[in-house]
Amino acid sequence: MTTQSLKQRAVSGAIWTIVGYGGSQLLRFGSNLILTRLLIPEYFGLMAIINTLLAGIHLFSDLGVGQSIINNKRGEEEDFLNTAWTVQIIRGFIIWGICLVATIPIAHFYNDQRLLSLIPIVGFSGVIDGFQTTRYHIAQRRMELQNFILFELLVQTIAISCLVTMAYFQPTVWTLAVSSIISTMVHTFFSFLFFPGPNHRLLWEKEALHDLTSFGRWIFLASAMMFIAEQSDRLILGKIIGLPTLGVFTIAYTLANMPREILKTLSYRVIMPLVAQSLDLSRLELRTKILKQRQKLLFLCIPCLAILVVGGDRVIALLYGHRYIQATWMMPIICVGLWFSILFQSISETLVAIGKPSYLAPAQFIRFLAVAIGIPTGYHFAQIPGAICALAMSDVPLYLTNLFALAREKLSPIAQDVQMTFYFIVTLGLLLLVRYQLGFGTPIDNLWLVH
Structure with a gap:
């Protein structure tokens, strides 16, 4: 071809x-x-x-x-x-x-x-x-x-x-x-x-x-x-917060998780086959090719995720009503943490394509430790909001472990990640400022009403 x-x-x-x-x-x-x-x-x-x-x-x-x-x-x-x-x-x-x-x-x-x-x-x-x-x-x-x-x-x-x-x-x-x-x-x-x-x-x-x-x-x-x-996050949350609240969380998580899911799908259906058919290139050429395509994906993800953080609560309130009011503050918190998952998902399938899936198991196990320790600890100190915040940040150790693996394979995206993270923070900050100036407060205002 x-x-x-x-x-x-x-x-x-x-x-x-x-x-x-x-x-x-x-x-x-x-x-x-x-x-x-x-x-x-x-x-x-x-x-x-x-x-x-x-x-x-x-x-x-x-x-x-x-x-x-x-x-x-x-x-x-x-x-x-x-x-x-x-x-x-x-x-x-x-x-x-x-x-x-x-x-x-x-x-x-x-x-x-x-x-x-x-x-x-x-x-x-x-x-x-x-x-x-x-x-x-x-x-x-x-x-x-x-x-x-x-x-x-x-x-x-x-x-x-x-x-x-x-x-x-x-x-x-x-x-x-x-x-x-x-x-x-x-x-x-x-x-x-x-x-x-x-x-x-x-x-x-x-x-x-x-x-x-x-x-x-x-x-x-x-x-x-x-x-x-x-998946263990839902099993742990189901035991800690009860089934009704878990049902509310599921609504928030499903909506917040859309950027990650589309990237997972793209990685499996496009990025992995593309890399698998480009293995005759040198690592430098392969890295350049991967990062060029990845940058386009991340530029698309930045505004999508920022909009979900800033406006997702309004969508849930409008469509799902008072029974799901707790989902309105859960969603923006989950979305912020998803940025690290997006950085991970946009390049992790590369390791599978080059025949190195062995790196992914320890990375996922480290994330499990973050979930298993973080959610109960967060709940102990700050009840449901603490558990949700711990869940949101659980992708950070997964991402860092993946960075190490990519660096070993001479495919490190660290410079690109720093640049894209800066763009995400700026975009999110501007949208939050616009929302506040328009009189809509912050995306987590309902947190104080419920708790």
Whole structure:
């Protein structure tokens, strides 16, 4: 593939990724807006615990099948894809089995008998998900994302339509559980329609399995640590602040997390394949190429994140009403801390692409320590605001550890990060000043009303 063709695919992939993410968030936002009027906050708290558990099991059993297909030279061979599909199916049953084993301890820990039925139901989605076609990853490998994005948006539209309809007629937590099964079934079914090819068959080719597991063991460790780091906050908060407040926090976190999620998506779907196909360059040339593209991403993120910090509370107050007033002050605090996550997410997949995923596991473990120690400590000294502030700053050690790894690989972005952080602070300061001068106070004014 020529450099120009690669660049065109990267640009097209980035555009389609942003369009897809924007469309996905609009659908999710619209559904959340409707569901918060049909369902009580406690249900969202319950599902946050279940989804966190399920995400953890997924990540703890992640062998990097998708990443292997994208990076491996045999990624489009039928024997490799069929072996990957077989591994994927086995993993799906393992996920459900772990859910069944974990059900009683989790229900006892949170003292909620509803979890005894909810966890096995939602966990079965892992079995269904295991049967989706592995050709779905080839579109990402080739950075041909138009069909991929249209597939994701169609599946999400169908799933959300089913969820909202069910919630209207049956506004219970069981609706959320059953809808997760329906969503996974739709995703698996349409994956074969959108990405056709020879029929998959069960296969256990030793060479392909070796390639999958040798690369996958580092992805497994990194994914396990990522769960511990990124999902344990909700498990800890759910125990400390209670399910209703956790449901409110989930609304704030979902909105605040949008810049990070789009960067994670861009990193996986565009940056990693782009770097993987540019490994013939010297480290100096590769670093220059990466930082040039990264700078464009960060310039887009700066105003988006600053606007979320300054105006997110007004959006929540307008759309979600008094029941979610605590989310209005949580969101800007979370958003400020996300800046360090954005710096991390915009370059971390580079380490995977150059074959060095081993750096990511210790980085995520250090973030977990920041969460596990910081949230209870923050709550002890300043109740819920202290816990939220500790959570917001938990990405700082993750970012610093990543800096060390990139420096060792001669890909350090430190000079660019200092420059971009300065621009972010200036942009945020100017917007806060404008807001205050217009008589709207500060984004955390409701903190003093609630506490």
